[in-house]
Amino acid sequence: MKRWFTLLAATVLLAACSGKTTLVDDLPAIYPDYIGVTIPAGIAPLNFNLPEEYTRVYVRVSGSLGGEIRSRGRLASFPIRKWHRLTRQNAGGTLHFTVLGRKDGVWTQWRDFILYVSDLPLEDYGVTYRKIAPGYTTYSTIGIYQRDIHTFREEPIIESTLTPGQCMNCHTANATDPSQFLFHLRGGHGATLIQQDGHREWVTTKTDSTLGNVAYCNWHPGGRWFAGSINPVRQCFWTGDQRTIEVFDLASDLVIMDMQDHSLIVDPRLTTKDHLESSPAFTPDGKTLYFCQAKAYEVPRYVDSIRYDLMRVPFNPETGALGEIETVIPASQDSLSISFPRPSYDGRWLMYNQADFGVFPISHKEADLWLMDLSTGETRPLDEVNSPFSESFHNWSSSSRWFLFSSRREDGLYVQVYIASIDENGHCTKPFVLPQKNPRKLYHGTLYSYNAPDFTKSRVDFDTHGVYREVFSDERIQATVKP
Amino acid sequence: MNRLYRILTSSLLGAAVFAFWMWLFPQDLSYQEQNQLFLFTWDYLGQRLALPGGPADWLSEFLVQFFYSRTAGALIMALLAILLQRLVWRAAKTSSKRDERSLYVLSFIPSLLMLVYQGDVEVLLSYPVALILAVALCPAMTGARWNRLWLIPLGWWLTGPVILVPILLSCIRSRRWEDLIILFYTGLVFFAGYRLLAAQYPARDAFFGLNYYRLVESLPVLQIVIPAITLLTIWLCGLEIRLSRPLVPGIVTFIALALGTFASVRMTYDKDTHETLAYDWLIRHERYADVITRAEKYQPHNPVSACSVNFCLFMNGQLDARLTEFYQCGTEGLVLPSIRDNLSDITSGELLWMMGMPNLTLQYFFDVQESIQNGRKSGRFLSRIAECNIVNGWYDRAEKYLDILSQSLFYRKWARSRKAMIQDESLVAADPVYAYIRSVRFQDDFVTFYDGLDLMMAILYNQNKNNFMAAQYYTVWQRLKQTEAGQ
Numbered sequence: 001m002k003r004w005f006t007l008l009a010a011t012v013l014l015a016a017c018s019g020k021t022t023l024v025d026d027l028p029a030i031y032p033d034y035i036g037v038t039i040p041a042g043i044a045p046l047n048f049n050l051p052e053e054y055t056r057v058y059v060r061v062s063g064s065l066g067g068e069i070r071s072r073g074r075l076a077s078f079p080i081r082k083w084h085r086l087t088r089q090n091a092g093g094t095l096h097f098t099v100l101g102r103k104d105g106v107w108t109q110w111r112d113f114i115l116y117v118s119d120l121p122l123e124d125y126g127v128t129y130r131k132i133a134p135g136y137t138t139y140s141t142i143g144i145y146q147r148d149i150h151t152f153r154e155e156p157i158i159e160s161t162l163t164p165g166q167c168m169n170c171h172t173a174n175a176t177d178p179s180q181f182l183f184h185l186r187g188g189h190g191a192t193l194i195q196q197d198g199h200r201e202w203v204t205t206k207t208d209s210t211l212g213n214v215a216y217c218n219w220h221p222g223g224r225w226f227a228g229s230i231n232p233v234r235q236c237f238w239t240g241d242q243r244t245i246e247v248f249d250l251a252s253d254l255v256i257m258d259m260q261d262h263s264l265i266v267d268p269r270l271t272t273k274d275h276l277e278s279s280p281a282f283t284p285d286g287k288t289l290y291f292c293q294a295k296a297y298e299v300p301r302y303v304d305s306i307r308y309d310l311m312r313v314p315f316n317p318e319t320g321a322l323g324e325i326e327t328v329i330p331a332s333q334d335s336l337s338i339s340f341p342r343p344s345y346d347g348r349w350l351m352y353n354q355a356d357f358g359v360f361p362i363s364h365k366e367a368d369l370w371l372m373d374l375s376t377g378e379t380r381p382l383d384e385v386n387s388p389f390s391e392s393f394h395n396w397s398s399s400s401r402w403f404l405f406s407s408r409r410e411d412g413l414y415v416q417v418y419i420a421s422i423d424e425n426g427h428c429t430k431p432f433v434l435p436q437k438n439p440r441k442l443y444h445g446t447l448y449s450y451n452a453p454d455f456t457k458s459r460v461d462f463d464t465h466g467v468y469r470e471v472f473s474d475e476r477i478q479a480t481v482k483p
Numbered sequence: 484m485n486r487l488y489r490i491l492t493s494s495l496l497g498a499a500v501f502a503f504w505m506w507l508f509p510q511d512l513s514y515q516e517q518n519q520l521f522l523f524t525w526d527y528l529g530q531r532l533a534l535p536g537g538p539a540d541w542l543s544e545f546l547v548q549f550f551y552s553r554t555a556g557a558l559i560m561a562l563l564a565i566l567l568q569r570l571v572w573r574a575a576k577t578s579s580k581r582d583e584r585s586l587y588v589l590s591f592i593p594s595l596l597m598l599v600y601q602g603d604v605e606v607l608l609s610y611p612v613a614l615i616l617a618v619a620l621c622p623a624m625t626g627a628r629w630n631r632l633w634l635i636p637l638g639w640w641l642t643g644p645v646i647l648v649p650i651l652l653s654c655i656r657s658r659r660w661e662d663l664i665i666l667f668y669t670g671l672v673f674f675a676g677y678r679l680l681a682a683q684y685p686a687r688d689a690f691f692g693l694n695y696y697r698l699v700e701s702l703p704v705l706q707i708v709i710p711a712i713t714l715l716t717i718w719l720c721g722l723e724i725r726l727s728r729p730l731v732p733g734i735v736t737f738i739a740l741a742l743g744t745f746a747s748v749r750m751t752y753d754k755d756t757h758e759t760l761a762y763d764w765l766i767r768h769e770r771y772a773d774v775i776t777r778a779e780k781y782q783p784h785n786p787v788s789a790c791s792v793n794f795c796l797f798m799n800g801q802l803d804a805r806l807t808e809f810y811q812c813g814t815e816g817l818v819l820p821s822i823r824d825n826l827s828d829i830t831s832g833e834l835l836w837m838m839g840m841p842n843l844t845l846q847y848f849f850d851v852q853e854s855i856q857n858g859r860k861s862g863r864f865l866s867r868i869a870e871c872n873i874v875n876g877w878y879d880r881a882e883k884y885l886d887i888l889s890q891s892l893f894y895r896k897w898a899r900s901r902k903a904m905i906q907d908e909s910l911v912a913a914d915p916v917y918a919y920i921r922s923v924r925f926q927d928d929f930v931t932f933y934d935g936l937d938l939m940m941a942i943l944y945n946q947n948k949n950n951f952m953a954a955q956y957y958t959v960w961q962r963l964k965q966t967e968a969g970q
Binding site for chain 1: 524526678682683684685686688699700821823840842843845846849850852853854855856857858859860874875876877879880882883886887924925927928929930931932939
C-alpha cells in the first residue's frame with residue numbers, strides 16, 4: 001500500500017512539475033560519478049549534482065531489498081538517517097536511482113542507474129587527511145582533519161594557524177587506531193609529535209648520525225617501534241604542458257625508532273649514500289619490513305633516472321634486529337618505480353604505487369595502484385580503480401576489506417579521496433569519492449587537496465590546548481642512536 | 484562649538500584622508516586589494532563568522548574589494564576616518580542633559596593615529612572597522628548594566644578584543660561593584676570563546692585579535708596603543724569642560740595634531756617599501772614609463788625594485804641602453820629566484836609569462852598567493868594562475884579558478900569571458916596573448932631550476948627567433964653576470 005502511495009505521489013509530483021517530460025536513453029551526467037559504485041551500508045549519503053544548467057532535481061532511490069527515499073531540490077540530497085536505514089536494509093543488494101532534472105522549465109528523465117551496497121561492513125569512524133594547496137614550495141594554511149564517513153562532519157585535528165611557520169607532514173596512526181599516532185612538524189621549531197593513549201611528546205628524531213628528522217613513518221603493529229624514512233625533499237619544475245612539478249629527495253635513509261627509550265636503529269645497509277630508501281611499512285605480523293630503494297643519481301639533472309625497487313627485510317620485534325634484505329620487485333629493471341607499499345592488516349595483500357620514475361607518485365600522471373597477493377607474490381594493476389591521472393597514498397580500513405586512495409582524476413591537480421572495497425579474491429569495486437553535502441560546491445570550489453588520507457577506527461582525540469607553547473618552547477626528547 | 488564647525492572639521496579630515504590615499508599612497512590600496520579575494524558566497528561568510536572578530540573582518544573585506552578602484556578606495560578610507568571620529572565624539576556624550584563639552588578636537592586623535600598606523604601595509608582594514616564597531620557600541624554598553632552579560636560575548640564575536648574599549652568605558656563611567664563582576668565575566672567570555680571558536684589559534688593571537696594584522700606571530704605596539712588612546716580620548720572628550728573661547732585652543736590643537744600626524748607619517752611610512760609597492764601597482768596597470776620616471780628620482784636599493792625597473796626599461800625598449808643608469812644587483816635584479824613572500828616575485832612572474840615560461844609563472848604566482856600569511860587568496864594572482872592553466876590547455880583547473888573568480892565583484896566579468904573562451908578551443912587559439920605565449924613557450928619538456936634560467940632564455944630564443952624578450956634578457960643576464968664576476 002505504501003509503495004503504491006509513493007508511486008502515486010511521485011506521478012502527481014511529476015505531472016505538477018511539467019506537462020511534458022523528455023525521456024533520454026542515456027545515463028545522467030551526475031557529479032560525482034556514483035553510477036555503478038559499491039558503497040558500504042551506513043556511509044554518508046551520496047548526494048550528487050546535475051550539470052549547472054539543471055535548476056531542479058528530482059530523485060527517487062529504491063532498494064532491491066526494500067525501502068525508498070526521495071529528494072528534490074537544487075541537488076540530490078538525502079537525509080542521513082533515512083539514507084542509513086535504506087543502505088542497511090539493502091546491504092548485499094542494489095539501490096535503484098530514478099533521476100529527473102529541469103532545465104529551462106522542461107523536465108528530463110534519464111535512464112535509471114544502480115549502485116551496489118556491499119555486505120562488507122565499513123565500521124571505521126572515518127578518515128583523516130591533510131588539506132593543503134597543491135602548490136609548489138609555499139603553503140598558506142594547512143591542516144590535518146578528521147571526517148566522520150557516516151555523516152558530513154569534518155573537524156580539524158590541528159591547523160597550521162596554531163603553529164605558524166611550521167609545515168605538517170602526514171598523520172600516521174597505528175593500523176587506523178588513533179590511540180597511537182604521530183606526525184612530523186617541519187620548520188624552525190620542527191619535531192615529531194607522538195601521542196600514545198592521550199599522552200603526547202615532542203621528539204627530535206634527527207641525530208648526529210642521521211640525515212634529518214623522519215618524514216614518512218609506519219608503526220609496528222606491536223606499538224613499540226615505528227619505521228621512518230628521512231627525506232630532505234626538493235622540487236624542480238617541468239617546462240612542458242603535461243606536468244608542472246617534480247618532487248625528489250636529495251638523499252634518503254631509513255631508520256627504526258624504539259619508543260621504549262627513543263633510540264634509533266640505524267642500519268648501515270639502509271643509510272648508504274649511493275642508495276635512497278623510502279616508504280617503510282611493517283607487515284601485520286610485525287616480522288617483515290617493506291620499503292623502497294633506488295640507486296641515487298645527481299639531482300635534479302637525472303631526476304628521471306631514479307627508480308625504486310620494492311624491498312623487504314625480516315624484523316625481530318623483540319630486539320629490533322634486521323635480517324637479510326631481499327628485492328621483492330625489481331621495478332627499476334623494467335624502468336618503473338615503486339613507492340608506498342602498504343600490506344593489508346589481514347596480511348593478505350600488499351598495495352603499492354607504480355610510476356615511471358621517482359618517489360612522489362602524486363605528481364605523476366601515470367602513477368597507478370598495484371596489488372600484490374602476498375600468498376603467491378603475483379602482482380597486477382588495479383584497473384578497476386585506476387584512472388588516467390595519478391592515484392596514490394592508499395591505505396586500508398581496519399577490516400582490510402575497504403581501502404582508500406587519493407586521486408587527481410577530477411581535474412588533474414586537486415586531490416580527492418576515493419574509497420573502494422576488495423573481495424577475498426582481490427577483485428575491487430568501482431571507487432566512490434568521499435561523499436559531501438554539496439559535492440560540486442565543495443570539490444569544485446575548494447583550493448585544497450585532500451592529501452595523505454587514512455582510515456581511523458575511532459575519532460582522533462587531540463586537545464590543542466598547550467600545543468603552541470609546546471612547539472615553540474623547543475622542549476624536545478632527543479632521540480639517540482642504538483649502539 | 485557649533486554644528487557647522489564640527490561638520491567642517493570632519494569634512495576637512497575626510498578630504499585630507501582622501502587626498503592621502505588617492506594621491507600619496509594609492510599603491511597601499513592596491514596592495515590590500517590584491518591580498519584578499521572577497522566572494523559573494525554563504526560559505527565565505529560562514530568561514531569569516533566562525534571566528535571572533537569575524538563579522539568585522541567580513542565587512543572590511545567587503546570594503547577592501549572596492550580598493551580595486553583607487554578613487555573608491557580613497558573614498559572608503561576617508562569615510563571610515565570620519566566615522567571613527569564622529570563615533571568617538573558621540574561615545575563621549577555622557578548622560579548629562581547639558582552638553583557642555585569643548586574638547587572636540589581630541590576626537591580626531593584615533594582617526595589620525597589610525598592613519599599613522601596604516602603606514603604599516605600589513606595592517607588589515609578589519610582593525611579600524613572593528614574599532615569603529617566597538618566605539619559604536621559604547622553608548623549601548625554604557626547604559627546596559629546587566630545587559631552587558633549578553634552584549635559582551637556578542638561584541639567580542641563582532642569585533643574581537645577591541646570590544647574592551649566599550650566594556651572598560653562602561654566600567655569607568657558607572658564605577659559600581661557589579662563592574663568587577665563584569666570584568667571577571669569578560670575574562671571568562673574571552674577564555675571560553677577562545678576555546679570554543681579559536682582553539683586552532685595561539686591564545687595570544689585570539690586575545691589580541693586574529694584578523695587585525697596580516698603577518699602571523701607579530702603584535703605591533705600600536706595595535707594595543709590605539710584602543711587605549713581611543714578610550715582615553717572618549718573619556719577626555721566626555722569631560723564637561725566649558726571653554727569660554729573654544730575656537731582658539733581648538734584651532735591650535737588642530738594644527739598641532741596635523742603637524743604631529745605629518746611628522747608621524749614621515750617616520751612610520753617606510754619609503755622603500757612604499758616605493759616598491761608603487762612599482763608593483765604601476766606595473767599592474769601597465770604604466771611602465773611612470774615606473775622609470777619614479778626610479779629616476781628615487782629608487783630603493785633592493786632586488787625587487789631592480790627587477791621592476793629593469794622590466795619597465797625592457798617594456799619601453801630601453802633595457803640594454805639604460806641598464807647602468809639604475810640600481811643593479813646582479814642577475815637577481817633581472818629575474819628573482821622564488822622568494823616566499825607575497826610581493827617580491829610578482830614582477831618576475833609577469834615577465835616570465837611574457838617571455839614564454841607559463842609553468843614558472845604558475846609556480847611564482849601560486850607561491851606568491853600561498854605566501855599571503857593570513858591564508859587569504861588573491862583575485863589578481865588567481866587570474867594569472869587561471870591564465871597559465873589556459874595556456875597549458877588544462878581547462879578543468881582553469882574552470883575551477885574562473886568559477887571562484889566569478890563569485891567576486893571585480894573579477895566576475897573577466898572570469899566569465901574566459902570561461903566562455905575555454906569552452907571553445909578555437910577561441911583560446913585565437914586570443915592574441917595566449918596564442919603568442921603558446922608560440923614562444925618551450926616545445927620540449929624538461930626539468931628546470933633557477934640557476935639555469937639564462938640557458939632557458941637561450942633555448943626559448945633559439946626555438947623562436949621572434950622571442951625578442953628572451954634574447955634581450957639573455958644578453959643582459961650575461962652582462963650582469965660578467966659584472967658580478969668582475970666585482
